[in-house]
Amino acid sequence: MIDQNFDFHDVASVNFGVSLREHGDRYFIPTDADTKEALKAILWATRGAFDGMPGDWELYDISEDYGERRRVYAARDSEYMAELSDVYDAGALEDLTNVHDHARDIEFYFADFRDNHGRQATGIRKATKLKGTLSARNRLVRLVDDTLILVQDDVLNLDTEFDVIVTDQHVFILNTRQVEQVAKIVTHVAATASAKLQLIHDTIPFLDLSRIVDKIGKHPRMARNAASVASNPNLANFQRPLIEALAGRHGIKFKEIEGGRLQCRVADEAKLLELLDARRYHLDLEGDGGDPYRATARQKVP
Numbered sequence: 001m002i003d004q005n006f007d008f009h010d011v012a013s014v015n016f017g018v019s020l021r022e023h024g025d026r027y028f029i030p031t032d033a034d035t036k037e038a039l040k041a042i043l044w045a046t047r048g049a050f051d052g053m054p055g056d057w058e059l060y061d062i063s064e065d066y067g068e069r070r071r072v073y074a075a076r077d078s079e080y081m082a083e084l085s086d087v088y089d090a091g092a093l094e095d096l097t098n099v100h101d102h103a104r105d106i107e108f109y110f111a112d113f114r115d116n117h118g119r120q121a122t123g124i125r126k127a128t129k130l131k132g133t134l135s136a137r138n139r140l141v142r143l144v145d146d147t148l149i150l151v152q153d154d155v156l157n158l159d160t161e162f163d164v165i166v167t168d169q170h171v172f173i174l175n176t177r178q179v180e181q182v183a184k185i186v187t188h189v190a191a192t193a194s195a196k197l198q199l200i201h202d203t204i205p206f207l208d209l210s211r212i213v214d215k216i217g218k219h220p221r222m223a224r225n226a227a228s229v230a231s232n233p234n235l236a237n238f239q240r241p242l243i244e245a246l247a248g249r250h251g252i253k254f255k256e257i258e259g260g261r262l263q264c265r266v267a268d269e270a271k272l273l274e275l276l277d278a279r280r281y282h283l284d285l286e287g288d289g290g291d292p293y294r295a296t297a298r299q300k301v302p
Contacts, residue, residue: 001057001073005167007115008047014039014113017093018127021107026087027096038158039111043123046161049174058299062189063228063277065296066176074171079192081171083183088122088166100154108182111162123162126178186220193223196230200276206240208261212269225273238276246275249282250292 014036017028031039053071060074076085087110096102106127113121140151163175163182173179180186193216201209216223229235244262247254252271254262264272274280274294284290 002047002050002165002167002170002172005170006113006119006121006165007117008044008121010116011040011043012114012116014111016109016111017090018096018099018102018106018109019087020102020105022105024107026090026093028093029096029099039123040113042158042160042162043111043113043121043165046123046165046174049161050172055299056302060171060173061228062185062231063224063279064298067297069174070299072173072176074173076166076169076171078171080185080188081183082188084124084164084166084171084179087124088120103154103156120168122166124164124166124179124182125159125162126175126182129157129159189223189227190217190220193217193226196223196226199230200226200235203235204238204276206260206262207243207272208257208259208263211263211266219270222270222273225270225277225279229273229276243275246280246282247272250275250280 014031015028016031016035016039017026019026049069050071053069055071057071057073060072060078060080062080066072074081076088090112108124108126110122110124113123115121140155141148142151143149161174163173163178165172165174194213197209197213197216201207201213212222216226240262244254247264247268250271252264252268252275254264257263271280279295279298280292281295282290282292
């Protein structure tokens with residue numbers, strides 16, 4: 001899938017840039033030929049990491065608790081990929097000539113690549129390791145003619161892989177946690193949580209979620225579940241008897257309020273959102289009634 005977006009074997013040009021934390025300003029930094037080759041190698045290693053993973057590509061799930069690496073992608077025009085898309089669309093940037101003065105303020109670095117077909121791919125990496133060697137000045141040495149020579153200059157350390165590769169149509173995510181930090185997922189989810197929950201309330205006519213609307217932005221996990229549920233294209237087809245039955249197995253208690261809607265207890269609000277997000281299920285393999293389970297990580301089976 002990723003190879004259809006960019007020709008990794010035929011990279012024509014490379015530009016290196018950084019984003020500064022304080023104001024979010026982005027700059028290009030001039031690089032020599034060897035650094036450009038190193039960046040190409042990092043791009044190739046990232047593509048190779050995807051290639052070495054088992055399983056098919058999975059669409060990014062806002063409420064998924066990603067553990068081991070998986071082949072995860074998202075549409076670049078997704079509402080949660082806006083920050084990454086902006087990096088891809090940065091275009092011509094000013095050069096940062098006084099890198100030394102801003103090195104500790106680098107939030108992430110990126111490299112824009114162009115293949116010989118004119119297509120663009122942008123690799124982005126959280127700058128944790130990049131800045132890690134700044135404090136090692138006068139403690140790094142290099143070997144020259146069998147002699148150790150002290151490195152007295154500040155040194156920045158490039159990583160072996162990018163966290164994410166952004167192309168014209170897609171975002172290919174290698175390290176989900178770091179990508180979510182760069183993409184400011186928590187902020188975006190919190191800002192839209194009330195609207196997402198209201199959409200669920202309006203679409204499922206037998207549930208009352210009005211009590212949660214005003215406070216959900218302060219509960220990151222619930223907000224993520226709400227965002228995931230709201231994106232479900234089959235939300236209007238949810239059935240009351242099935243939800244009541246599954247809720248009962250998980251100890252979720254409802255009362256019917258004016259208008260005929262079901263309202264759960266405050267203590268059960270997070271459980272209910274997990275249930276609607278298909279993260280609670282019941283399994284009985286021994287015929288003894290079974291047990292309820294909670295799945296913060298899941299993979300849809302074809």
